Amino acid sequence: MQDHPYISLVDTHSKGIIAMAFRKKHIIIRIIIISLTIVTIYIAGNLLGERDGEEQDTVKNSRKLTVDVKPIQPAELCSTDARIDFDKNREVYGRYLPLSASSPDYVVYEYSIRNQVYYYRKKEKNNKHKKHPRYFFAANLHNNEEILPQFMQELLRVFEFLGFENVYMSIYENGSTDKTKEMLESFSARLEEYKVQHRLNMENSKRPENSHRIEYLANVRNKALEPYYEFSERKRQRRMFSGDRSMEFDKIIFINDIMFCRNDILELILQSNNNQADITCPMDLDYYDETDSSGNKIPIKTFRDTWVARDIKGDAFRKNIKDLTTDSESNKRAEKGLPFQVQCCWNGVVVLNPKPFDNPFDLRFRRSVLNTTECAASECSLFCNDYWRLGFDRVMVVPTVQVPYNTREFKYLERDYVNKLHVDIDKKIEFVEGPKQVLCHPLVKNNTQNPDGPIKWGEYLVDYSNL
Ligand SMILES: *[C@@H]1O[C@H](CO)[C@@H](O)[C@H](O)[C@H]1NC(C)=O
Numbered sequence: 481m482q483d484h485p486y487i488s489l490v491d492t493h494s495k496g497i498i499a500m501a502f503r504k505k506h507i508i509i510r511i512i513i514i515s516l517t518i519v520t521i522y523i524a525g526n527l528l529g530e531r532d533g534e535e536q537d538t539v540k541n542s543r544k545l546t547v548d549v550k551p552i553q554p555a556e557l558c559s560t561d562a563r564i565d566f567d568k569n570r571e572v573y574g575r576y577l578p579l580s581a582s583s584p585d586y587v588v589y590e591y592s593i594r595n596q597v598y599y600y601r602k603k604e605k606n607n608k609h610k611k612h613p614r615y616f617f618a619a620n621l622h623n624n625e626e627i628l629p630q631f632m633q634e635l636l637r638v639f640e641f642l643g644f645e646n647v648y649m650s651i652y653e654n655g656s657t658d659k660t661k662e663m664l665e666s667f668s669a670r671l672e673e674y675k676v677q678h679r680l681n682m683e684n685s686k687r688p689e690n691s692h693r694i695e696y697l698a699n700v701r702n703k704a705l706e707p708y709y710e711f712s713e714r715k716r717q718r719r720m721f722s723g724d725r726s727m728e729f730d731k732i733i734f735i736n737d738i739m740f741c742r743n744d745i746l747e748l749i750l751q752s753n754n755n756q757a758d759i760t761c762p763m764d765l766d767y768y769d770e771t772d773s774s775g776n777k778i779p780i781k782t783f784r785d786t787w788v789a790r791d792i793k794g795d796a797f798r799k800n801i802k803d804l805t806t807d808s809e810s811n812k813r814a815e816k817g818l819p820f821q822v823q824c825c826w827n828g829v830v831v832l833n834p835k836p837f838d839n840p841f842d843l844r845f846r847r848s849v850l851n852t853t854e855c856a857a858s859e860c861s862l863f864c865n866d867y868w869r870l871g872f873d874r875v876m877v878v879p880t881v882q883v884p885y886n887t888r889e890f891k892y893l894e895r896d897y898v899n900k901l902h903v904d905i906d907k908k909i910e911f912v913e914g915p916k917q918v919l920c921h922p923l924v925k926n927n928t929q930n931p932d933g934p935i936k937w938g939e940y941l942v943d944y945s946n947l
Pocket residue numbers: 690691692695696926
């Protein structure tokens with residue numbers, strides 16, 4: 481036994497057999513023992529090696545935060561039985577692993593069996609150059625006390641998942657008369673606690689007596705993106721010192737005052753990555769009451785943002801979810817829960833490619849150019865058009881992510897959670913050329929809330945600012 485230095489790794493029960501094997505010279509048992517020994521050594525060696533690796537990582541990775549490690553609890557409406565089932569189903573194949581804060585220490589591998597994509601991750605040996613994706617979140621808020629508890633809680637859970645150190649949060653609020661301001665103050669304190677970089681800009685500025693709604697809203701959106709513009713400018717000035725990632729962002733997530741749960745945002749980011757999209761949206765919803773034969777009111781789900789959303793033919797979306805667009809291919813995909821290409825969308829929240837906001841494009845939100853033939857569309861419509869014109873033309877809707885704007889409607893949504901992922905859910909979109917023209921319903925006059933001009937079709941790739 482002396483010439484077998486590793487034999488002591490085998491447990492005591494096998495020792496009798498070992499002795500027997502060597503005494504009786506049973507060749508087969510001897511082979512088995514040697515194999516067992518080799519396997520044991522291999523496993524033990526691997527376990528030790530892995531632990532070493534992890535320790536080294538913690539030391540090396542100075543960005544790893546030692547903040548409150550208790551997982552953040554989901555908001556009430558995100559932890560109902562129906563929602564938990566729905567979320568479990570979405571997560572089942574390790575779907576969101578590629579986005580998880582710890583994944584850059586690992587390589588995430590993707591494979592598919594019968595069209596279903598699976599992920600697993602494996603520690604990478606030489607990953608010194610691996611970069612964490614970084615995300616800039618922006619929101620405009622005004623009198624939102626109803627949605628804010630869930631909004632803030634679920635955003636924190638998104639940040640927790642993506643890594644608190646990998647996000648920036650910018651909020652612009654103006655003139656709220658409810659508890660919004662206090663609530664945002666406490667949100668800011670929580671962000672502080674988790675060491676999330678952020679800016680909370682709260683104002684009480686009155687809207688000018690005479691103003692154009694879209695000009696005003698474009699300004700408000702730009703205010704929420706101000707910190708991004710500042711980073712972008714500083715980045716441009718110091719182009720040569722590109723080692724500092726803190727001013728760089730891989731995505732902008734611009735979020736309205738919507739009701740959502742963590743995975744809704746993760747799903748949008750994931751689909752945006754999968755399809756290398758420039759603009760990725762969910763579906764936003766509202767409900768109207770239909771009265772049935774016995775006089776009961778039944779809430780019917782409809783698509784909300786028909787003013788902005790344009791299908792790949794350039795036409796407006798319809799309210800009817802079952803007949804959403806004028807493009808039958810898109811409708812088929814929507815029905816199956818598959819993402820589909822569109823000309824424009826906003827729909828409550830967008831995941832954006834930030835490049836158009838940087839040098840040399842320096843895009844900003846805007847109203848239509850006056851005294852030209854440009855249609856006085858929403859700042860979001862013009863925003864889509866500008867993306868297309870600058871060549872950032874991969875715009876898509878993810879129909880399985882659905883977001884209403886109040887708690888009552890968010891509760892209705894539970895009935896429609898689909899607890900089965902379609903097998904093709906990760907099939908990439910084959911992007912096609914855009915339509916020649918888009919339909920526009922202009923808002924022309926000052927001091928009006930709603931579109932007031934005649935509906936018309938027009939080209940959208942023209943640079944009107946040069947006319
Ligand atoms: C409409 O409002 C804008 C400010 O939003 C102002 O600059 C413009 O002069 C106004 N136009 C008219 C016709 O009053």
